Amino acid sequence: MTVRITENLSIDLATEEWCCVACSHRLAPARMNYKTGCMVAEVPMEEAHPPLVEGQALSFTPHADFCRLVEFYCPSCGTVLENEYLPPGHPLTYDIELDIDALKARHAEQDGRS
Template sequence: MRIPMTEYLIIDLDTERWVCRICSQDLGDARGNYKEATLVYDRDPREIHQPIIDPERYEYTFSPDPGYCRILEYYCPGCATQIETEYLPPGHPPTVDMVWDIDALRAQWQARGTDPMTVVTYGPGEDVQRHTAHTHG
């Protein structure tokens, strides 16, 4: 059973693996951090947020200082879809942005008796169905 988790990530509960939603590339253990299996582009923040004032004349230009900030872009190694972006101080490891109880997730979807790929879908060419039952358990 495959569970859509984000626009570009699925958890395959049968194999307990992260999977790219675009190309089905395996992105590692679903009990771990999918970012470890991605291609990472460590961007100079000045490429994204260009200086507003002349950097030749002013020390502070409203552009992030690469000595204090970096931008990490995470890409699927199979199809090059950008999966995530985060701003971090230099030297900081990638954040773990999702930790799931895989056993509880499996039990929850088995109890529902529905296919998550038909209930939770979106994107070009996909039918959109809203799951309206909201519970915490």
């Protein structure tokens, strides 16, 4: 059974793996950070936040010395799974940690009632 967790991420409860919703590619074990199975790209700040007026920098544009935009893609189909702003050198965040055993138990109960 596959359970959708976010718009683009699901968990296969039988194999306990993170999967891409778009193509079902297996990303990483569900008890780990799904980002370890993603393609990762850092987007330059000037590309992510181009000036609205040609030749002028915007005061609210994050400065590249203090902030970076990191994007996470499915390595199979290229779907963007997540993005985050981080200070340079900061480790990737572990933003989703689920109780897999409880999730499996809940879905087993639901299957028993169906």
